[in-house]
Amino acid sequence: xxxxxxxxxxxxxxxxxxxxxxxxxxxxxxxxxxxxxxxxxxxxxxxxxxxxxxxxxxxxxxxxxxxxxxxxxxxxxxxxxxxxxxxxxxxxxxxxxxxxxxxxxxxxxxxxxxxxxx
Amino acid sequence: xxxxxxxxxxxxxxxxxxxxxxxxxxxxxxxxxxxxxxxxxxxxxxxxxxxxxxxxxxxxxxxxxxxxxxxxxxxxxxxxxxxxxxxxxxxxxxxxxxxxxxxxxxxxxxxxxxxxxxxxxxxxxxxxxxxxxxxxxxxxxxxx
Numbered sequence: 001x002x003x004x005x006x007x008x009x010x011x012x013x014x015x016x017x018x019x020x021x022x023x024x025x026x027x028x029x030x031x032x033x034x035x036x037x038x039x040x041x042x043x044x045x046x047x048x049x050x051x052x053x054x055x056x057x058x059x060x061x062x063x064x065x066x067x068x069x070x071x072x073x074x075x076x077x078x079x080x081x082x083x084x085x086x087x088x089x090x091x092x093x094x095x096x097x098x099x100x101x102x103x104x105x106x107x108x109x110x111x112x113x114x115x116x117x118x
Numbered sequence: 119x120x121x122x123x124x125x126x127x128x129x130x131x132x133x134x135x136x137x138x139x140x141x142x143x144x145x146x147x148x149x150x151x152x153x154x155x156x157x158x159x160x161x162x163x164x165x166x167x168x169x170x171x172x173x174x175x176x177x178x179x180x181x182x183x184x185x186x187x188x189x190x191x192x193x194x195x196x197x198x199x200x201x202x203x204x205x206x207x208x209x210x211x212x213x214x215x216x217x218x219x220x221x222x223x224x225x226x227x228x229x230x231x232x233x234x235x236x237x238x239x240x241x242x243x244x245x246x247x248x249x250x251x252x253x254x255x256x257x258x259x260x261x262x
Binding site for chain 1: 138149157205238245246248251259260
């Protein structure tokens with residue numbers, strides 16, 4: 001039985017299994033982060049907070065859309081890191097961390113705007 | 119099991135990496151289960167009353183998926199441990215852990231990424247669903 005996905009396992013050599021396991025846990029941590037963003041976005045809309053309706057909806061949708069995008073992003077970064085491990089190359093930078101930082105900042109600003117202009 | 123042979127019982131790695139990885143899968147399964155339970159409570163209220171029953175579907179699917187993920191993580195960890203022990207110097211192929219899930223022979227390969235992709239698809243599908251539900255409920259709120 002060939003290991004899936006071939007785009008990862010067809011290249012390089014088996015790395016130290018501890019590195020692969022750590023990469024897998026990183027993927028899971030990002031996935032939970034995505035789920036938390038989705039849950040936060042839904043909660044923002046459901047709780048009926050007394051915020052400006054437009055800003056609240058914008059913050060909510062931005063959270064949910066980002067959370068949804070983080071899931072495939074986590075998979076993509078897992079593949080990238082696993083390929084790098086198999087080829088003994090340096091690990092790629094944390095692209096999704098930048099995305100997360102920007103989005104959390106923007107959501108915070110939207111909530112502040114929602115409080116100020118309610 | 120006495121003598122010079124490698125111990126095939128007990129943890130493979132003093133850092134308990136396979137065990138920690140299984141716990142990470144369990145945390146993820148628990149997060150999905152909790153999210154599903156919450157969605158059972160709120161999705162039916164967010165949808166138009168004619169479609170309220172459909173609000174229970176994502177939560178039910180999510181609970182089943184969380185259980186499946188939990189047990190799949192268990193099998194994945196056992197397979198990983200069996201494979202790790204089979205890579206130890208002096209390990210005898212075919213004489214592996216008693217806890218092996220699929221017969222007495224050790225797997226030739228460690229687990230791949232299929233389960234990770236399945237989780238990715240599940241999380242993304244749940245997110246898209248939530249976008250739809252939030253949009254529908256905000257349209258309803260503006261209309262009403």
